[in-house]
Each structure stands twice: as C-alpha cells, then as structure tokens.
Amino acid sequence: MIGGDNCTRACPFCQIHNGRPEGYDTDEPRRVAHAIARMGLNFAVITGVARDDLDDGGAWLFAESIRQVRALLPSCGVEVLIPDFRGSAAALRQVVDATPDVLGHNIETVPRLYKRIRPGFTYAGSLELLARARAWLPTGSATKSNLILGMGEERGEISETMRHLREAGVELLTITQYLQPSRQHLNLQRFVTPEEFAELKAEAEGLGFAHVESGPLVRSSYHAGRMHEALHPGTLDRRARIAAAAVLALALAGWLGWRGFELFDPGRNLSAARAVVSAPNVITHQLPALATAPGASGTLQSRPHQWLSVITLHGLAPVSGRERYLVFLHGYSGWTLAGAARPAPDGSAQVRFAAEPRPVSIYEVFVTRAADDATSIPHGTPVLHWFDPVHAPPRVRPFDPAHPAP
Numbered sequence: 045m046i047g048g049d050n051c052t053r054a055c056p057f058c059q060i061h062n063g064r065p066e067g068y069d070t071d072e073p074r075r076v077a078h079a080i081a082r083m084g085l086n087f088a089v090i091t092g093v094a095r096d097d098l099d100d101g102g103a104w105l106f107a108e109s110i111r112q113v114r115a116l117l118p119s120c121g122v123e124v125l126i127p128d129f130r131g132s133a134a135a136l137r138q139v140v141d142a143t144p145d146v147l148g149h150n151i152e153t154v155p156r157l158y159k160r161i162r163p164g165f166t167y168a169g170s171l172e173l174l175a176r177a178r179a180w181l182p183t184g185s186a187t188k189s190n191l192i193l194g195m196g197e198e199r200g201e202i203s204e205t206m207r208h209l210r211e212a213g214v215e216l217l218t219i220t221q222y223l224q225p226s227r228q229h230l231n232l233q234r235f236v237t238p239e240e241f242a243e244l245k246a247e248a249e250g251l252g253f254a255h256v257e258s259g260p261l262v263r264s265s266y267h268a269g270r271m272h273e274a275l276h277p278g279t280l281d282r283r284a285r286i287a288a289a290a291v292l293a294l295a296l297a298g299w300l301g302w303r304g305f306e307l308f309d310p311g312r313n314l315s316a317a318r319a320v321v322s323a324p325n326v327i328t329h330q331l332p333a334l335a336t337a338p339g340a341s342g343t344l345q346s347r348p349h350q351w352l353s354v355i356t357l358h359g360l361a362p363v364s365g366r367e368r369y370l371v372f373l374h375g376y377s378g379w380t381l382a383g384a385a386r387p388a389p390d391g392s393a394q395v396r397f398a399a400e401p402r403p404v405s406i407y408e409v410f411v412t413r414a415a416d417d418a419t420s421i422p423h424g425t426p427v428l429h430w431f432d433p434v435h436a437p438p439r440v441r442p443f444d445p446a447h448p449a450p
C-alpha cells in the first residue's frame with residue numbers, strides 16, 4: 045500500500061487510519077519495486093490511500109510504481125487499485141499511460157448506500173472512472189472492481205450493480221463479505237451464505253465477467269494473478285518461461301564473464317582494472333553530479349551482469365598521506381563490496397570490484413573519506429552517496445552500518 049498510513053477519506057467500513065497525510069515520498073515507488081524483487085513475486089498488487097491533499101490525488105505515485113516495477117522486473121505483472129482522484133481525467137490518464145496489467149477501482153457497494161458507505165466517492169463517478177479506464181487501456185490490460193456484501197444491500201441491488209459494472213466494461217470482479225473491524229466501524233448487517241456467493245458468481249459470469257472470485261474470505265487482491273491469467277491465458281506461463289530463459293541466459297553470460305575475468309584480469313591491480321574498462325561489452329553508468337559535493341563525479345562500469353565493476357571518480361578533494369577514499373557498492377540481495385583508493389594529483393581515482401560469482405545488481409554507491417587504517421566507517425559519517433546509479437537521482441546521507449540501505 046503506497047501513499048502513507050493516513051487516508052484523506054473516511055469510509056466507515058475501512059480500517060485504514062484517516063487524517064492528514066504526512067509528507068510525500070517520491071522514492072517510495074522505487075522501494076516498492078525493490079520490495080517486489082526481494083519477495084520474488086511474478087504478480088504484484090499495489091494499492092494506496094486516497095491523497096486528496098495532492099494536486100494529482102497521488103496518481104504519479106501509482107504511475108511511477110508501475111514504471112519502476114516494469115523497469116526492474118519486466119516479467120512481473122502489476123495490478124493497481126486506485127482511488128477516484130476526485131474525478132480527474134488527467135490523473136487517471138497518468139496511471140493508464142503507465143499501462144498496468146490490471147487497473148482496479150472498487151465500487152464496493154450499491155447506489156442506495158453510497159452516501160453512507162463511500163462518503164468521499166460517488167457511484168456515478170466510480171463507474172465513469174472504470175469506463176474511462178477501459179476505453180483508454182490497451183486490450184492487454186484489464187479493469188477490475190470489488191463488491192462488499194453484508195452492509196445492508198438487497199439482492200436485486202447487487203445484481204443491478206454488477207450489470208452497471210459490466211456496462212462500464214469491467215472484466216474482473218471480486219465479491220466479498222464485510223467483516224466489521226471494530227465496534228466503531230459500520231455495523232455488520234448479515235453474513236452471506238456460501239451458497240449465495242456461489243449463485244452470485246454464476247450470475248456475474250453469466251453477465252460476461254471474464255473471471256469472478258466470490259466468497260466470504262475473498263478480498264480484492266485474492267488470486268489476482270490468476271484472475272488476470274483468466275483474461276489472457278498463458279500470461280503467467282509465458283512469464284515463467286521468460287523468467288526461466290532469463291535465468292539461463294544470466295547463468296551462461298555469467299560463466300562466460302567469469303572465464304573472461306580469469307583470462308584477462310588475474311592480477312586484481314589497477315592496470316587490470318583499466319583493461320576491464322576498455323574491454324568490450326562493458327556497461328557504463330554515469331554517476332550524476334552531487335550538489336553537496338561540487339566537482340565530484342564518476343562512472344560505474346560493469347561487465348555484463350555486474351560480475352566485475354569499476355568505479356572511476358573525478359574531482360575528489362586531496363587527502364593527507366594518512367587518508368584515502370573508501371568506496372562501497374550495495375546490491376539488491378544485501379551484499380556489500382568495499383574498495384579503497386587514494387586520489388591521483390588530478391583528483392581521480394579508480395576502484396575495482398570482483399563481484400561474487402553470481403549475477404548481481406548494484407543499487408547504491410557510497411564514497412567516503414577515511415583514515416588509512418580505518419576498518420569501518422564511524423556511524424553518522426557524511427558520505428557521497430549515489431543512490432541507484434542506474435535508475436534514480438543521487439542523494440547524500442550519513443552512513444549507518446546497521447542500515448546501509450534506506
């Protein structure tokens with residue numbers, strides 16, 4: 045769930061805290077993508093609070109989260125569950141243009157109960173959002189909604205709402221049981237029987253929904269990947285095949301890279317590092333300039349799949365004879381590589397890293413000045429910090445050995 049802990053709406057059935065949101069974390073989408081990578085998901089559902097305090101209602105956060113997941117994990121499916129952005133077509137367009145695999149917006153209840161149960165929303169507005177999304181999304185993407193039962197709706201009203209959703213082009217539907225989170229929340233009116241859930245599923249399928257999940261413990265993200273798969277059969281299999289092919293390709297490239305490394309770089313010294321830099325197939329990332337360290341710049345060069353990396357720095361301040369620069373690379377799966385160099389008189393330095401013999405990727409680069417014999421960086425030392433040299437802008441933060449990654 046993105047956008048913070050506080051929602052600017054106050055739906056009486058919902059347990060999310062409502063109040064004034066604190067801050068706007070534009071780095072959150074990148075961290076969401078990394079969290080999905082760490083969990084090894086092949087389909088992720090990203091939901092969020094309503095952010096009426098923001099001009100775009102939080103649309104950029106959703107759109108950027110989709111883009112970050114796509115960039116980091118091209119084979120991972122992405123579903124977003126969005127609020128109504130107060131009816132803003134431009135905000136919705138932002139999310140649609142990021143092309144989620146599934147765009148969800150929950151209607152939640154029937155029109156008669158809307159004012160009480162969805163006070164910040166309108167029934168017509170939610171249907172309009174879903175219809176617009178269907179019209180704007182490519183055919184490979186689906187729209188989805190959710191209905192919560194047990195809040196006072198009549199059976200005929202449920203059927204009518206399902207019809208309206210189909211008329212808006214919604215393809216995927218979840219039907220769920222309301223469970224009252226506390227005495228302060230909306231009163232539960234009834235428990236729906238499993239038989240009625242089964243009947244509603246059959247009715248919804250008869251209306252033309254491509255996939256319906258209906259049951260007391262169903263939630264809107266329940267079997268999300270499978271629901272999308274139902275609309276586009278073979279997608280998950282295809283993704284699994286792509287992932288398997290990628291693993292094989294990485295293993296092969298890694299083996300070739302390692303053999304190459306052994307052949308041309310046995311000495312682990314500076315001239316060998318220069319050989320790596322000039323070798324073919326080297327990927328170069330320019331480290332962006334740091335406002336807090338004027339003049340400092342650098343490049344990160346990696347052999348394919350980062351089996352071997354070289355950091356070249358320029359504009360480093362001179363150090364005394366008893367000092368040097370320490371450079372750290374941090375990787376997605378928690379590894380850290382460390383190196384050290386003393387800058388040449390022109391302020392340049394080069395540090396090379398022999399990564400572990402497995403495919404790795406780098407998400408941040410630390411550079412800090414330290415005593416020659418330092419074996420660790422004192423807590424709070426300011427560092428030049430190129431965060432995610434490939435995807436994100438640079439930052440500076442004090443080094444915290446307990447939390448090398450923010």
Ligand code: SF4
Nearest residue numbers: 051053055058060094
């Ligand atoms: S908008 Fe969504 S998160 Fe916010 S209170 Fe309503 S249901 Fe909960």
